[in-house]
Structures are given as structure tokens and as C-alpha cells.
Amino acid sequence: MTMDCPMCLINNADGELCVEPEAIDYLMGLKQKVVVVAVVGLYRTGKSYLMNKLAQKRSGFALGATIQSKTKGIWMWCVPHPEKTDHTLVLLDTEGLGDVEKGDSKNDAWIFSLAILLSSTLVYNSRGTIDNDAVEKLQYVNELTEMIKVKSSTDDEEEGEGTPFMQFFPDFVWTVRDFTLKLEIDGREITPDEYLENSLQLKTGYGKKISDYNVPRECIRNFFPSRKCFVFPFPTIPDNIYRLDSMDEAELSERFREVADTFCRFIFQESRTKTVIGGHTLTGEMLGHLVNTYVETIAKGNVPCLENAVLAMAKIENQAAVDEGLAVYQKGMEDVKALFPVDIDQLSEKQLRSETQATEAFMKRSFKDENGEFLKALAVAISNHSADLFKQNKDASEKKCNTLLENLSAPMDQGMKEGRYATPGGYELYCNHHDNIVAQYRAEANKGVRAEEVLEQFLKGKSAESNSILQADKQLTENEKEIQAEKKKTAELEQEKATFKEKQAEMEHKIENNRNRQEKYLKEMKEKMEEERKQQQQEFNRTLDRRMQEQKDLLEKGHKGKADLMTKAIEKLNKEKQLEMEAIIKKQNALLDDYKQQAVEQNKKQKDLLDEYYMLKHSKAEQQDSCTLL
Structure with missing residues (x-):
């Protein structure tokens, strides 16, 4: 399913945000993992051109040549x-911030927040230089703690430190358009990245003026520890800007094309797959959720909470994983x-193989099934379907066997009607036909x-008929009849033994199937838990590395007080993570122990049923032996 041109994902009409069903439907059908790149910035700064370039198309996203913003919503x-094979690149072009016709900074802040929440790389596009005015225009970063919550139980003060946000915020790329200055500091040539970092340096000292200067920079540094910068010269002469989307590449300045190509390569190679809290990677369908x-949360006037959003998405995805697993089994x-009908070996082998495939499909898609409720739901669904299949197989076997016996016994039944066995020596003839039917049936x-x-039931049904013929046969003596x-x-007892062996x-x-299934479930559960713990640890390590780098930079620039605060934050982060992992491991071990206990109880019930069945049959056989001796 190819998307030939962009479509509106989130509509912004009169300051009200709403999703576009067609775009959501497209995402819901996208099963591949996604790399999401969003571009934000003031309106009329050329954001759409960059996105078309990333799409490797000359046109697509609307480019405006007037003072009006062309892109509305996202x-x-x-x-x-x-x-990245088996990945889809999702490009999000956002409505220009600061549109004078709209005049709604709150609405701008929501657009900016959604771009952050949905992307794995955020491109902030500005024009001219990275000066104090440019940094301050990135005002929406300062409002993030009011616009987004990481955890439903976390207070604003803790979130304001930036660490919780750092764990899910996208990588940050600042693209400076129409840059005309030399990249130099004190006569030394610098890179665009050094230019950005120099622009984000904090001032030492105290006072409102210094605080006002530092606050937006601290927010950017705290929330976006992974930063990259590209500076673009003018692409062409001002008179040609209006036809930028239709210009041939050769008409653009060589330096502009070089920077654009480097920018695209960086995005393609370095942009990560979109993840959520816990390190879980997203597919297009999950992104749609x-x-x-x-958007529903914002429309209700509430603050989006990442933890709640992920839990809601996990519930939907886990149920879908159950449905997918059951479909794989079926x-x-x-x-x-x-x-x-097939024999029990063939059915059991196929059942175990299909259930293994179903569990693997579930595990591949599921995440945050912390109480194992969805895995249990899959097990119950498979068990119910399996029971139905075993019943269908039994019914098919019974039907086939009954039909076979009806066909084989038809001549004998006709002989009974004609009185063929109601003559001296008729019992021997009847037994020959009877034994022949059993032999053909077994063959x-x-x-x-x-x-x-079924054979046992058939023979029991013929028992009265056989006794009647035996007693009526005048050729046999009473002693012969007893024999x-x-x-x-x-023969009846032997048949009952054969039936018992079949049932046994x-x-x-x-x-055995239950035991094998339980072993496989435990193995899959352990592997899934280990994988999720590994993802969480990787996410934490990345956050910790960024924090430590930030601390190092603060020390090097003489901000010892802030570095000390950072040290305390790191220590707190380590302690919280250790406690969190201990709690997770404890919960997971309890879940595994609970499953093991359930497995033991289930196996005991099955064994008790088998023992009970055996005892009944054994007791009946002993009674019959006693009657025979008497």
C-alpha cells in the first residue's frame, strides 16, 4: 500500500484538533516498524521543502510562496x-508556528507537543542565525511540563528536572535556513554542531536577566540531550524562491545541495525507530493508536500522559496479539x-506445533503484558478451540466407524431378517460372519x-442378538452353549481392554501436550520478560549517558552548582531505576511462579482423571473376572 502524496493526519480547524480517519486507517494498516521525523518551526521558513527532500520527491508537501501559512494541522x-529494511519513514509536516492569522499560542504549543510525542527525530527549522531571539522563539519547550506528563503519579516538580522527558523525547536537529555568516568563534573555524552548542551555553551568575537567558537553553539541553545542527545557505536568488518546488536541482546553489544531501543522509542513517517508555518499538498501527x-485527550481539555497512553495502546495491541495468535493457531x-478423523499422535503433534507458532506470534507483537493476562487469554482461547477440534475429530471418527460397521454388517442384518441363523448350526455361521466383520473393520x-x-458399542449392541441365536441353536449341547x-x-472383556488402552x-x-505447552509458555514468557528488561535497561543507559555528558559540559563551562545538582539527579535516577528493576523482577518472578503452580495443579487434575478412569475400568474387569469364576 503506497502513499503517493501526503495526507492530513491531524486537522486544525478554528483552533480545534481532530484526527483524519483516512490517515488513521492508513497507519492502522501499516504493520512495519516506523521511523518518525517531524519538522516544526515558524511559518514560512521552508519546512515543507525539507520534508519533500526526505521523501525523495520534488513536490508533495505544500510549499508557500506568499506570507500565508500553507500547512494546517499536521x-x-x-x-x-x-x-532500514522493513521500516517505513513517516514524515510529519506541522503547521507553522507563530502564524499571525491564527494568533493562538496555545494551539501552537499543542502542535509542537504532538510533534514531540509522535516523532523519533524532531527537526526545528528557523531562519537567519541561532541568536537569543531564535532560542526564545523556541518558547514551547518551556511549556512542555504543562503540556505533557510522563507518569500519572509524578508531580510537576519532578518532571521539571527533565530526566523523565529525556527518556522519550526525540533526537533534536536544528536546521538554520538562509544562513549568511561565517562559522567562526574568535577566529577559529567551527562546525555547525559547535555553533549550536555555543548558542546554548549557559551564563554564569545570578539575577533575573541571567535566569531569563538560561531558562530556555536549560530546557533545550535537558529535554534534548541528543542535538545536531545544519546551516543552509540561500538556495537561490530571492526572486526564484516562489518556484522552489518546481526548480531543477541544478538551478540550486551547489553548497545548498551539499548541505541538503548531508542532512538527508544523517536523517536516514541516524534517526531511530520510534519507541515509547520501556524501549518498545512502534509499528504504524501502534503509532495510529x-x-x-x-488528540482525544487534548480535545477533552486534558494533559496527555505518556504512561496512560502507552498502557491504553498496550491493551489494544495485546488484545490484537491474542487475536493474531489465535488466528495463527487456527x-x-x-x-x-x-x-x-486422524489418530491422536498426528493431531497432538500438529496441535503442539500450531500452538507454539501462535505463542511466538503473540510474543512478537505483545508488550507490557505485565500480569500475563493476555497470554493467559490466548492460552484459554487456544484451549477452547483445541477442545472443539478434538471433539470434531472424535465425532468424525465415530461417524466414520459407525458408517463402516453399518456397511460391513448389512449382509448379516439381512440374514437375520431372512432367518438364516435360526437353524441348527446357525450360531457357528453367525459367529463366522460376526468375526469376519470385526476382522474387516480392524483392517x-x-x-x-x-x-x-465404537466397536465396543457395536459388539454390545449385537450381544442380545448373539445370545438369542446361541440359545436357539438345537445342534449345540448345553455344555457347548456354556463354553x-x-x-x-x-472376547467382550478383551474389547473393553482395547477400548481402555485407546482412551488411556x-x-x-x-x-504430555499440557506439559510440553507449559514448558514452552514458560520459556517464551521468560524470554519476553528478559527482552523487555533489556530494552528498558538500554533506554535507561542512553538517558544516563546523556545526563553524564551534560554534567561534564556544565563542569567544563564553570557551572559547578548546576553540575552538583546534576550529580544528585543522576544518583536519584540510578536509585529509582534500581528500585524499579527490582520491583519488575519481583513481579515477573511472582507471575512465573503463579503460572508454574497453575501448571502443576492442571497436570494433577489430568493425572487424577486418568487414574480415576483406570480404577473404574480395573474394578469393572475384576468384577467380570469374579462373575466368570462363579
């Missing part, structure tokens, strides 16, 4: 990622279902799991 373009949740069982292949049980009756009882084999297979 527009989306999904294209195949140029370098997030868009819905965030599809896996289709070919064996078409062969019903028939693929009768399924109820072959012996024949004894032989018949022995079926129940033992169920117990």
Missing part, C-alpha cells in the same frame, strides 16, 4: 525507508482438520481415535 507522508489517544490446524485404516470405543458363552464374555493413550497424550 500532514503525514509515509514512504519506504531508504536504508497513539495519535488517537493524544490456520495451522486447517490442514489437519481437513483430514479428520480398515484411518478410523481415528474412537475406533475401539461359547464363556468365549463371548472373554488419548488422555496420556493430553497430559
Whole structure:
């Protein structure tokens, strides 16, 4: 499914934000992982051109040649990622900030916040230079703690430190357009990155003026520890700007093209797959859920909470994972279902293989199934479907066996009607036909799991008929009749033993299947838990590294007081993470122990049923033996 041109993802009409169903539907159908790049900045600064360049198209996002903002709301373009296989590059072009026709800074702040919440790389586009005015225009960073909450239980003071935000904020790229100055400091040539870092340096000292200067810079440094800068010269002469989207690349300045190409390479190679708290990577479908949740929350006048949004998305995704796992199981069982009836070995082997595939599919898609409720739901759904399949297989076996016996016994039934066995020597003739039916029946292949049980019922049904013929046969003496009756009882007992073995084999297979399934579930659960802990640790390590780098920079620039505060923040972060991981491990171990206990109880019930069945059959056999001796 290719998106040939951008579509509006979030509409901004009269200051009200709402999602566009068509765009959400497109995302919901996108199963690949996504790299999300959003561009924000003042209106009429050329944001759309950069996004078209990333899409590797000459046109697509609207380029404005007048003083009016062309992009309203947030527009989306999904294209195949140029370098990451099985990934989609999602480009988000946002409405220009500071549009005088709109005159709504609150609305701008929501657009900016959504760009941050949804992206893995945020491109901030400005014009001219990175001076104090340019930094202050990035005012929406200062309002983030009021616009977004990381955890529902975290107070504003803790979030204001920036560390919780740092764990989910996108990488930050500042693109400076129409840059005309020399990249020099004190006569030394510097890189664009050094230019950005120099512009974000804090001033030492105290007082309102210094505080006002430092606050926006501290916010940018705290919230966006991963920063990159590109400076673009004028692309062409001013008279040609209006036709920038239709100009041939060769008409643009060589330096501008070089910077644009370097910018694109950086985005393609360095932009990370979109993740949420916990290090979970997102697909397009999951991104669609997030868009819905965030916009609905804003529309209700509430502050978006990342933790709540992720939990809501996890619930939807985990239920979808259950449905997907069950669908995998059902599809896996289709070919064996078409062969019903089959023997218990064939059905059990296929059932175990399909269930393993279903669990793997579930584990691949699920995340934050912290109480294991969705994995249990999948197990119950598979168990119910499996029970139905086993019943269908039994019913098919019973039907096939009954039909076979009806066909085989039809000549004998006709002989009974004609009185063929109501003559001297008729019992011997009847027994020959009877034994021939049993022999032919046993020789028939693929009768399924109820072959012996159906035969036992058939023979019991013929018992009264056989006794009647035996007693009426005048050729046999009374002693011979007793001997024949004894032989018949022995044959019936042997048939009951065969039926018991058939039933016993079926129940033992169920117990073995349960044991194998439980072992596989435990293995999958442990691997999934370990994977999620690893993702969380990687996310934490990345945050910690950035914090430590920030601390180092503060010390080097003489901000010892702020560096000391940073040290305390790092120590607090380490302690909180240690406690959090201990709590997670404790909870996961409790979940595993609970599952193991349930498995033990389930296996015991199955074993008790088998023992009970065995005892009943054994007791009945002993009674029959006693009657025979008497």
C-alpha cells in the first residue's frame, strides 16, 4: 500500500484538533516498524521543502510562496525507508508556528507537543542565525511540563528536572535556513554542531536577566540531550524562491545541495525507530493508536500522559496479539482438520506445533503484558478451540466407524431378517460372519481415535442378538452353549481392554501436550520478560549517558552548582531505576511462579482423571473376572 502524496493526519480547524480517519486507517494498516521525523518551526521558513527532500520527491508537501501559512494541522507522508529494511519513514509536516492569522499560542504549543510525542527525530527549522531571539522563539519547550506528563503519579516538580522527558523525547536537529555568516568563534573555524552548542551555553551568575537567558537553553539541553545542527545557505536568488518546488536541482546553489544531501543522509542513517517508555518499538498501527489517544485527550481539555497512553495502546495491541495468535493457531490446524478423523499422535503433534507458532506470534507483537493476562487469554482461547477440534475429530471418527460397521454388517442384518441363523448350526455361521466383520473393520485404516470405543458399542449392541441365536441353536449341547458363552464374555472383556488402552493413550497424550505447552509458555514468557528488561535497561543507559555528558559540559563551562545538582539527579535516577528493576523482577518472578503452580495443579487434575478412569475400568474387569469364576 503506497502513499503517493501526503495526507492530513491531524486537522486544525478554528483552533480545534481532530484526527483524519483516512490517515488513521492508513497507519492502522501499516504493520512495519516506523521511523518518525517531524519538522516544526515558524511559518514560512521552508519546512515543507525539507520534508519533500526526505521523501525523495520534488513536490508533495505544500510549499508557500506568499506570507500565508500553507500547512494546517499536521500532514503525514509515509514512504519506504531508504536504508532500514522493513521500516517505513513517516514524515510529519506541522503547521507553522507563530502564524499571525491564527494568533493562538496555545494551539501552537499543542502542535509542537504532538510533534514531540509522535516523532523519533524532531527537526526545528528557523531562519537567519541561532541568536537569543531564535532560542526564545523556541518558547514551547518551556511549556512542555504543562503540556505533557510522563507518569500519572509524578508531580510537576519532578518532571521539571527533565530526566523523565529525556527518556522519550526525540533526537533534536536544528536546521538554520538562509544562513549568511561565517562559522567562526574568535577566529577559529567551527562546525555547525559547535555553533549550536555555543548558542546554548549557559551564563554564569545570578539575577533575573541571567535566569531569563538560561531558562530556555536549560530546557533545550535537558529535554534534548541528543542535538545536531545544519546551516543552509540561500538556495537561490530571492526572486526564484516562489518556484522552489518546481526548480531543477541544478538551478540550486551547489553548497545548498551539499548541505541538503548531508542532512538527508544523517536523517536516514541516524534517526531511530520510534519507541515509547520501556524501549518498545512502534509499528504504524501502534503509532495510529497513539495519535488517537493524544488528540482525544487534548480535545477533552486534558494533559496527555505518556504512561496512560502507552498502557491504553498496550491493551489494544495485546488484545490484537491474542487475536493474531489465535488466528495463527487456527490456520495451522486447517490442514489437519481437513483430514479428520486422524489418530491422536498426528493431531497432538500438529496441535503442539500450531500452538507454539501462535505463542511466538503473540510474543512478537505483545508488550507490557505485565500480569500475563493476555497470554493467559490466548492460552484459554487456544484451549477452547483445541477442545472443539478434538471433539470434531472424535465425532468424525465415530461417524466414520459407525458408517463402516453399518456397511460391513448389512449382509448379516439381512440374514437375520431372512432367518438364516435360526437353524441348527446357525450360531457357528453367525459367529463366522460376526468375526469376519470385526476382522474387516480392524483392517480398515484411518478410523481415528474412537475406533475401539465404537466397536465396543457395536459388539454390545449385537450381544442380545448373539445370545438369542446361541440359545436357539438345537445342534449345540448345553455344555457347548456354556463354553461359547464363556468365549463371548472373554472376547467382550478383551474389547473393553482395547477400548481402555485407546482412551488411556488419548488422555496420556493430553497430559504430555499440557506439559510440553507449559514448558514452552514458560520459556517464551521468560524470554519476553528478559527482552523487555533489556530494552528498558538500554533506554535507561542512553538517558544516563546523556545526563553524564551534560554534567561534564556544565563542569567544563564553570557551572559547578548546576553540575552538583546534576550529580544528585543522576544518583536519584540510578536509585529509582534500581528500585524499579527490582520491583519488575519481583513481579515477573511472582507471575512465573503463579503460572508454574497453575501448571502443576492442571497436570494433577489430568493425572487424577486418568487414574480415576483406570480404577473404574480395573474394578469393572475384576468384577467380570469374579462373575466368570462363579
